[in-house]
Amino acid sequence: MQNEKTSFSAVLGVVLSNLRKSKGVEQGDMAARMGLSQPSYSRLESGKSAFSVDQMFQAAKALGTTFEELNTRLIHNIEELQANGIEVVQPVRGNTSKAQKQGNEMGQLVAGAALGALLFSLLTK
Structure with missing residues (x-):
């Protein structure tokens, strides 16, 4: 797995997803407990949106x-x-001055289900 990258938000999303599932909490219930819509929470859990400290x-x-x-x-x-x-x-993220510079330098970003599977495989070795 050379040059693979993921984001802190994606890792946090997988951690929350695994913890949520282990406690038998559905994604919609989790969203409601946090005062979010289910799609908004789903974007957080998949790493497509970044968590704020408040949301953590x-x-x-x-x-x-x-x-x-x-x-x-x-x-x-x-x-x-x-x-x-x-x-x-x-x-x-967004329109920061580094956004255009970094562009193609990010390489392949592992997110969502792929990251979940990767973490699971690493932690069950």
């Missing part, structure tokens, strides 16, 4: 856990990915 705290509360536990899981997953040669990056 809301997500932890909605799942009956702490921000610290959520953060620990996130860090653990990031470390696992990095140990397996996958770079975790902060993608340039």
Whole structure:
């Protein structure tokens, strides 16, 4: 897996998805607990939108856990990915001055279901 990259938001989305599923919470219920529409929450969980700090705290509360536990899981997953040669990056978003510069330099970004499968395979070795 050379030059594969993913974003911090995508990793957080997979962490939340796995935790949500382990607690038997449907995506629509999670969205409602956070005061979001289901499509908005889905974009967060798939890594297509970035979480705010407020949303991270809301997500932890909605799942009956702490921000610290959520953060620990996130860090653990990031470390696992990095140990397996996958770079975790902060993608340039929107119309920032770096957006056009970075353009094609991002390489292949692993997101959503592919990242979930990758994390699962790495963590079950």
